[in-house]
Amino acid sequence: MFVYRGRVAHNTLYEQFAEAYARHSEHSPANAYYDRPAILALAGDVSGRRVLDLGCAAGVLSEQLVARGATVTGVDREPRMVELARARLGDRARFEVAELSEPLDMVPTAGVDLVVASLVLHYLPDWHGLLTELGRCLVPGGELVFSVHHPAADWQGQGRPDYLSTELVSETWPVGGQDVEVSFYRRPLSAVFEQLHRAGFVVDTVDEPRPLPELSRLSPDAYAELSTKPVFLFVKAFAVARP
Numbered sequence: 137m138f139v140y141r142g143r144v145a146h147n148t149l150y151e152q153f154a155e156a157y158a159r160h161s162e163h164s165p166a167n168a169y170y171d172r173p174a175i176l177a178l179a180g181d182v183s184g185r186r187v188l189d190l191g192c193a194a195g196v197l198s199e200q201l202v203a204r205g206a207t208v209t210g211v212d213r214e215p216r217m218v219e220l221a222r223a224r225l226g227d228r229a230r231f232e233v234a235e236l237s238e239p240l241d242m243v244p245t246a247g248v249d250l251v252v253a254s255l256v257l258h259y260l261p262d263w264h265g266l267l268t269e270l271g272r273c274l275v276p277g278g279e280l281v282f283s284v285h286h287p288a289a290d291w292q293g294q295g296r297p298d299y300l301s302t303e304l305v306s307e308t309w310p311v312g313g314q315d316v317e318v319s320f321y322r323r324p325l326s327a328v329f330e331q332l333h334r335a336g337f338v339v340d341t342v343d344e345p346r347p348l349p350e351l352s353r354l355s356p357d358a359y360a361e362l363s364t365k366p367v368f369l370f371v372k373a374f375a376v377a378r379p
């Protein structure tokens with residue numbers, strides 16, 4: 137069983153406002169024009185690949201992976217999110233309720249070629265248990281593609297005195313016309329890469345992309361923000377072959 141030094145952040149946003157978050161995420165500039173396009177670009181050609189989608193929420197990214205020919209298993213800790221994902225994709229993908237701080241027993245050893253984790257890892261205090269488990273789930277040489285809040289954004293936004301610490305912080309986000317408090321772990325850049333290295337992942341790409349160009353027409357303010365500030369950090373890493 138994994139041992140975490142801190143508690144896994146639990147957010148009412150994804151539990152009680154699942155529908156509102158699903159609607160928001162489907163069209164929001166940060167999700168639809170920045171995060172998902174960047175994740176899909178790093179994932180590359182997924183046709184025929186077995187993909188595990190961590191923190192799949194209502195399955196918007198999963199649906200785009202399925203449309204590109206992937207066989208997708210999505211997992212999320214929130215049962216309502218999993219219901220929404222199942223309603224969205226029917227039998228075109230498999231969705232399970234799973235807590236990422238616990239073993240992913242529904243995934244056989246070497247059962248997936250690619251893991252995507254869009255905007256979920258910052259809810260975990262320590263990644264070692266999960267990354268070790270992903271090393272089991274992935275085929276040797278398999279890929280992990282993820283996005284997290286950019287460490288510079290969280291540090292600056294939170295105005296915290298100690299950049300180098302990893303700490304649980306909170307923000308208020310406007311979702312579906314209401315303000316919802318969300319808690320997550322703010323961590324320095326070095327902690328992101330130390331955890332990958334310690335769990336046997338080799339980094340292939342670090343990306344700080346601009347949003348899709350069409351956002352400049354649809355939402356000039358959001359385009360300006362996402363084009364000029366560090367908002368999310370994107371990483372692609374390989375699971376090294378087990379001995």
Ligand SMILES: C[S@@+](CC[C@H](N)C(=O)[O-])C[C@H]1O[C@@H](n2cnc3c(N)ncnc32)[C@H](O)[C@@H]1O
Nearest residue numbers: 150191193197212213214235236254255256259
């Ligand atoms: C920002 S959303 C992810 C967006 C999603 N990837 C998409 O493309 O729409 C974060 C999701 O991670 C899930 N989550 C957060 N912490 C989790 C944990 N410890 N285990 C499993 N799922 C978690 C939440 O329930 C939520 O659905």
